[in-house]
Amino acid sequence: MVLHIGVSYKTGPQAKKEAQEISDTYYISEDDDSSKNYFIETHLKDGKKNYFNQAGIFKPAENECIIISSNTKSRGINYNPWEDEFNEDVGYINYYGDNKRPDTDPATTRGNKYLLDQFKISHDPNPEVRATAVPIIFFETRKQGERIFHGYGVIKNVKLVTQYTGSGADKAYFSNYLFTFCVFSMKKEQEGFDWSWIEARKQAAKDKNFLSLANALASKEWKFWIRTGDLEKVRRKVYGRSTSKKEEQQPTPGSADDKILDQIYEYYRKKDNSKAHSGDFEFEGLAKEITRLIIGDACHDGWVTKSSGDGGYDFVLRVDIGTKGISQVRQVVLGQAKCYRRDQRITGEAVDRVVARLKRGWIAAFVTTSFFSDPAQREILEDDYPIMLISGKQVAQTVRKYIYEKNITLREYLDSLSRDQSFKSPEDILKEE
Secondary structure (H helix, E strand, O other), X not given: OEEEOOOEEEOOHHHHHHEEEOOOOOEEEOOOOHHHEHHHHOOOOOOOOOOOOOOEEEOOOOOOOEEEEEEOOOOOOOOOOOOOEEEHHHOEEEXXXXXXXXXXXXXXXXXXXXXXXXHHHHOOOOHHHHOOOOOEEEEEEOOOOEEEEEEEEEEEEEEEEEEEEOOXXXXXXXXXXXXXXXXXXXXXHOXXXXXXXXXXXXXXOOOOOHHHHHOOOOOHHHHHHHHHOOOOOOEOOOOOOOOOOHHHHOOOOOOHHHHHHHHXXXXXXXXXXXXXXXXXXXXXXXXXXXXXXXXXXXEEEXXXXXXXXXXXXXXXXXEEEOOOHXXXXXXXXXXXXXXXXXXXXXXXXXXXXXXXXXXXXXXXXXXXXXXXXXXXXXXXXXXXXXEEEEOHHHHHHHHHHHHHHHOXXXXXXXXXXXXXXXXXXXXXXXXXO
């Protein structure tokens, strides 16, 4: 009964068959792979079978837990208003609430009410009140019959947002909540979440000494948070940089991001008949914009370099740290762009070309529709190069989010990007206001 972050657990009909029912509520498995069976890991001995088919925001019983289930297996090509973001390695999850209708107060929908109540409890200054909070547990379904565990935690922030569905004459706006969860560290539990704690909470709810019994099996981080209310000290943080596999750098086949990336590649391929570097020149404008969006407000816009004799870089940006005047530091960003086929990896030689142009205090960004080879990544890590590697998956995700927010089509966005080039030196951007 231990769940591990990032592990996919079986939830389909076959998983149910693998679990042998020996009572109305208790399941075991004869399969050696029972640890990957969602029904096994989340069973309760003396409760209803209430962990099987939940979706969205699910509250099985009072004082027990809340389960958040995000279904990302059927996303359309347009940016989904309920596009939840799982960033458990830095300790945060963004999740949109369950209101989907115009003219409806989002605070009145069942799931949002559960979470808003928990937000008040978890941010109460009184430890005795915080002790009544329930753990919120996160799952994601990326494909039929599987559910990925993303940890547990409490609500850190709540934001009222406006979203929409449909398009054109069928577009409908509605209000909803965006919940940001703090994911708790599990390093003291050897990165495992023991479901026995949830079972104990279920049993303890029947006792007048519920609070002390419910938290008897709680993690050390949970107990610390109850005492102090300090989320930062219990937030999950994964230290160190590591390499990513090819599959992790590309969108899931058939997903909305996959379709977006295909359309981006085809758009620029038609702009350039070169087979080896299809559309690199045209793609540079998009690569610059993607890098600027990822860096955020601290990024000062720059330019795309001339198409020939560019000196080993394709675009220039600037990062401003601090306020104006002597309290501000400006850093040049040199960018490289490669619109490659999915199966054409970016090698260390390609990365070295832009790194060789860096001066003290400068950083680099390499943007591609494909992926970075393992040796190229290891070279960057071993030599501690200041370079951002932006693969095809992040290209698609960034573009899809942007066109949703701006309410434009992909073609409209790509057509709007400037094709202007500059012959200026990278140092010139340090002088711009």
